[in-house]
Amino acid sequence: MNKYRKHNEDNKLHPKSNNDIFNPIYPKEYYQREQILIYFQKHPLTVISGEDLLVISGTENYARRVRELRVKFGWSIFSEQTIKEMSQQGDLPLEVHKMKPEDYILVSTFQDRIAPYRWNVAKDIRKSKGSSQNKLLEFLKHNIGEPVTGEELRYIYNNKSIWAKRVKELKTKYGWPIITSTENPELPVGTYLLESLHQSPKPAAK
Structure with missing residues (x-):
């Protein structure tokens, strides 16, 4: 029998499925x-x-x-x-x-495709020298006008529990215009946003 004819007949007996043709193996x-x-x-x-x-x-x-x-x-x-x-x-x-x-x-069904980039920036800032609170501010400045998540800020602060308090101090004590999703419902839940680089004067000491 012609070998090509035999090959075709074998294929008829054992037709290939789509999985046989393309079967990617994922981890x-x-x-x-x-x-x-x-x-x-x-x-x-x-x-x-x-x-x-x-x-x-x-x-x-x-x-x-x-x-x-x-x-x-x-x-x-x-x-x-x-x-x-x-x-x-x-x-x-x-x-x-x-x-x-x-x-x-x-907290959100929206997939933030820019987040992996922010996490890379957060990793670099976390490794840098300086106080942890200044690192929080540096990250917010790097993303000025764009929301960042509490998870990202917590990571920068080495996952220490006082990170949220330090972010609050940047606003109330040092005058940085930081808003949250509780203050602006249009922001994604669980995010912070630095509105501008204009720092308000520190409140007078009493």
Whole structure:
């Protein structure tokens, strides 16, 4: 039998599916992230427990997958620590109760595609010399007129719990025109924005 004829007949007996023709193989981390993201998108502005994410993703590294969604892909997923610290300063227009340290909230269904760039800038500023509060201001200046997230500012401050208080001081004590989503509802939830480089005079000491 002609070898080409035999080849064609074999193909008729075993037709190739689309998966046979194009079957990209993704790492398991990809599927873990996708499952987590789909669940968050179904439940925005809702507390999602670490236990749920463990089951949904099938990995104990769910916290890393969440960070990847936040840092690499621009999803505004906030941790319990950031939620609590922003709420204490009145910087978050959400009423959240009884969150555990391993809980998260997707505060916006908008994917911020510029966020990965900001995270790279935040990384460089965090490594630079100077006080942590000045680093916060430097990051806000770098993004003047554009909202930045509480998660980004917390990261710059080495994830210390007083970061939100230091941002508040930049406004109330040092006169920098910083607004939050509680003051301007048009801003994305959980963000801060430096309106201009005009610093108001310091209030007179009493």
